[in-house]
Amino acid sequence: xxxxxxxxxxxxxxxxxxxxxxxxxxxxxxxxxxxxxxxxxxxxxxxxxxxxxxxxxxxxxxxxxxxxxxxxxxxxxxxxxxxxxxxxxxxxxxxxxxxxxxxxxxxxxxxxxxxxxxxxxxxxxxxxxxxxxxxxxxxxxxxxxxxxxxxxxxxxxxxxxxxxxxxxxxxxxxxxxxxxxxxxxxxxxxxxxxxxxxxxxxxxxxxxxxxxxxxxxxxxxxxxxxxxxxxxxxxxxxxxxxxxxxxxxxxxxxxxxxxxxxxxxxxxxxxxxxxxxxxxxxxxxxxxxxxxxxxxxxxxxxxxxxxxxxxxxxxxxxxxxxxxxxxxxxxxxxxxxxxxxxxxxxxxxxxxxxxxxxxxxxxxxxxxxxxxxxxxxxxxxxxxxxxxxxxxxxxxxxxxxxxxxxxxxxxxxxxxxxxxxxxxxxxxxxxxxxxxxxxxxxxxxxxxxxxxxxxxxxxxxxxxxxxxxxxxxxxxxxxxxxxxxxxxxxxxxxxxxxxxxxxxxxxxxxxxxxxxxxxxxxxxxxxxxxxxxxxxxxxxxxxxxxxxxxxxxxxxxxxx
Numbered sequence: 001x002x003x004x005x006x007x008x009x010x011x012x013x014x015x016x017x018x019x020x021x022x023x024x025x026x027x028x029x030x031x032x033x034x035x036x037x038x039x040x041x042x043x044x045x046x047x048x049x050x051x052x053x054x055x056x057x058x059x060x061x062x063x064x065x066x067x068x069x070x071x072x073x074x075x076x077x078x079x080x081x082x083x084x085x086x087x088x089x090x091x092x093x094x095x096x097x098x099x100x101x102x103x104x105x106x107x108x109x110x111x112x113x114x115x116x117x118x119x120x121x122x123x124x125x126x127x128x129x130x131x132x133x134x135x136x137x138x139x140x141x142x143x144x145x146x147x148x149x150x151x152x153x154x155x156x157x158x159x160x161x162x163x164x165x166x167x168x169x170x171x172x173x174x175x176x177x178x179x180x181x182x183x184x185x186x187x188x189x190x191x192x193x194x195x196x197x198x199x200x201x202x203x204x205x206x207x208x209x210x211x212x213x214x215x216x217x218x219x220x221x222x223x224x225x226x227x228x229x230x231x232x233x234x235x236x237x238x239x240x241x242x243x244x245x246x247x248x249x250x251x252x253x254x255x256x257x258x259x260x261x262x263x264x265x266x267x268x269x270x271x272x273x274x275x276x277x278x279x280x281x282x283x284x285x286x287x288x289x290x291x292x293x294x295x296x297x298x299x300x301x302x303x304x305x306x307x308x309x310x311x312x313x314x315x316x317x318x319x320x321x322x323x324x325x326x327x328x329x330x331x332x333x334x335x336x337x338x339x340x341x342x343x344x345x346x347x348x349x350x351x352x353x354x355x356x357x358x359x360x361x362x363x364x365x366x367x368x369x370x371x372x373x374x375x376x377x378x379x380x381x382x383x384x385x386x387x388x389x390x391x392x393x394x395x396x397x398x399x400x401x402x403x404x405x406x407x408x409x410x411x412x413x414x415x416x417x418x419x420x421x422x423x424x425x426x427x428x429x430x431x432x433x434x435x436x437x438x439x440x441x442x443x444x445x446x447x448x449x450x451x452x453x454x455x456x457x458x459x460x461x462x463x464x465x466x467x468x469x470x471x472x473x474x475x476x477x478x479x480x481x482x483x484x485x486x487x488x489x490x491x492x493x494x495x496x497x498x499x500x501x502x503x504x505x506x507x508x509x510x511x512x513x514x515x516x517x518x519x520x521x522x523x524x525x526x527x528x529x530x531x532x533x534x535x536x537x538x539x540x541x542x543x544x545x546x547x548x549x550x551x552x553x554x555x556x557x558x559x560x
Contacts, residue, residue: 001026001205002047002173003065008058009042009051009229015058016042017229024173027203029196031220031237033213033252035269035479036450039229040209044175047207048092049074049082066090066173087118091171095178097158101150107161108146111168118169133164138194155342156187160194167198173205174198180215181477184341184506185550192219192552211479213252214552217241225249247272255484257513259536259551265491266484266513296468296500297330297353302362304345304352322348323359324524330468335494335501337515337532339508339547345524346504350470353502354386384414387461391473393453397445403456404441407431410463430459434489451482455489462493470502475510487514508551512536520544 002024009017017039024030032040045051047064057075064074066085074082094100102110111130115121121129127146134142137160150158159179166174176195180188196219199206210216216223216237223240225233225248233246244250251269271277302323309318323345330336338346351357353364355371364371366386369378390396397406407427410416417423428438434455445453454474461469471490475483487510494501505511511518511532518535520528522543528535539545 001028001067003063003067004043004047005063005065006061007043007046007064008062009039009046010056010058011054015229016055017046020226020229020231022224022231022234024205024207026172026205027199028222029199029206029208029220031216031223032207032209032226033211033216033223034226035211035252035481037228038226040211040226041177042229043226044092044177044207044209047074047173047175048086048090049077049079050086087114087171088169089171090173090175091118091166091169092175092177093159093162093166093179095181097155097162098150100162101158103150105149106146107148107150107153107158111146111161111165114165114168129168130164133167134161136167136198137161137164138190154187155183156191159183159191163191163194163198167202170202171204173207175207175209177209178211179208180210181212185508185552186341186546188215188552189218189550195219212256212552213241213480214256218552225252247275252481255481257484257487257509259509259512262513262532265488268484268488269481270485293334294332295329296332296367297328298363298365299326299328299330299353300363300365302326302349302352302359302364304348304357304359321524323352325362326521326524326526327362328519328526328529330500330502332467332500333494333498334516335503335514337511337518338502338504338521339506339511339518340521341506341547343523344521346506346521347472348524349521350388350472350502350504354388354470355382380414384464385467386470387464387466387468388470388472389454389457389461389474392477393450393457394445394477396457397453399445401444402441403427403431403443403445403448406445406456407460407463410460414464416464426463427459430462431456433462433493434459449482450478451486454478454482454486458486458489458493462497465497466499468500468502470504472504473506476505476507483510490514508536508547520547 005021007017007020008015020043032043034040046057062075065071066074108130111133112126115126115129116123119129130146131142134145139145139157139160145153145157180191183191208219220237223234223237224231225246227248233240233244233249240249244253248269251272254267255269257266267277303321303325304323305319305321307316308320311317326349338349340346348357352359366382371382374382404424404427407430408423411423411426417426427441431438431440436452436455448456475486478486493499503511503514515532517530518532519526527541528544535544536548539548
């Protein structure tokens with residue numbers, strides 16, 4: 001169906017794709033794997049004819065031959081001829097549904113536009129076709145989804161609307177660019193099953209792009225491993241997973257936290273590329289502990305709700321309980337994991353503990369003091385003691401401030417250093433703690449990768465010598481290899497500084513690795529708690545069992 005030969009793409013003097021060649025058969029799913037910057041998305045944009053204007057395809061022997069009915073080299077087509085293919089014969093699902101859907105238009109209108117453009121259907125029958133597509137996406141109440149705005153749908157529902165739009169022209173080839181990255185494990189599993197069923201039904205060829213080998217193992221027939229724009233390994237999924245040949249592939253496979261046990265440290269891709277795998281650190285297995293040190297937080301029967309509807313006079317008449325009667329304890333030096341699907345109340349609970357959101361009832365006690373009754377002096381100490389690391393390393397830093405200014409800000413606010421000279425010395429010390437060079441002080445956020453930005457945010461959180469750090473999905477936006485580095489760093493800092501961590505995530509493998517104890521939230525209610533080993537080895541509720549069973553490629557790492 002598709003033959004790519006010697007595809008090279010250049011941005012100015014930098015070649016980002018280097019002689020990439022592969023084949024795709026009809027009804028086959030080809031997985032493309034690699035870290036950020038490896039050239040995955042550039043490959044897909046080349047196939048769609050959507051490369052940015054500053055990108056140049058190096059001519060010569062390069063060709064992309066698409067043949068299903070009629071063969072044609074896509075690189076030789078002008079924009080008008082490409083429009084006859086794009087959307088109709090080759091379609092694409094993008095990574096972030098939130099930015100791909102127009103927030104000011106109902107989902108049905110956007111889908112209708114795609115159907116009228118790509119399918120040969122009269123406008124009278126177009127709405128019926130839209131409802132059929134939404135129904136095929138296994139969306140509950142397709143009529144309601146059709147009349148909804150994007151903000152009224154969950155992430156998984158928005159992604160299904162995007163898939164419906166992509167399938168509106170019955171394409172022969174579907175390209176899925178990281179379509180499950182921002183989704184919960186359960187929603188992710190449902191989407192993977194949906195894509196496989198659509199492939200079987202329509203006999204489509206599919207290219208599935210991801211940085212997560214666990215997902216690729218679940219869905220793909222064959223896999224290509226990209227590194228710095230070059231294919232370093234390709235073959236059948238079973239062959240790649242059971243006997244990888246390239247050190248880079250071995251590193252990608254090994255850096256996911258294993259489920260069966262907890263290694264002392266996670267392996268990283270760099271360990272394999274340098275040939276310096278510390279087997280002792282990996283083989284030193286540790287068990288989760290039920291720490292009972294000094295009690296820092298005591299939370300009892302907390303209810304946090306939001307107003308969803310007001311009457312004509314502005315009086316609230318409807319509330320949504322985001323956190324419903326939750327009780328927990330957090331001890332000094334431990335890591336408490338909070339897991340659950342989107343909308344389960346994880347982030348709201350974290351922000352309630354930070355006193356950024358006020359609870360309607362119940363008590364949150366920190367160091368023996370109810371945080372709703374703090375005096376001014378204790379409030380200042382509380383703001384130093386508790387720090388928050390956000391999910392998105394890209395929007396966590398002000399693009400107009402240098403890294404030095406960003407990390408110095410909390411030092412100024414809390415009056416920790418006497419003058420600019422002391423602050424600079426402190427910032428450089430913090431940068432070295434998170435393994436960043438001293439010259440980072442003068443650079444801006446756009447000069448750093450996602451993993452490096454997350455290290456900068458960790459340094460900023462450490463600036464005020466906190467006792468507790470709340471990590472809200474802090475590694476979910478990172479590649480698995482960078483994720484392993486950040487988790488290792490977090491573990492080291494926790495031991496060196498005796499930090500207490502509250503780790504919020506929907507990635508259960510990560511939570512099991514980093515946490516001593518875990519609590520499971522469902523619709524704002526705490527349904528289960530225990531040590532991480534207890535939760536994973538002996539889950540009590542069907543909800544927890546479903547979360548664990550939804551982990552993609554659960555057995556991808558050799559546990560021996």
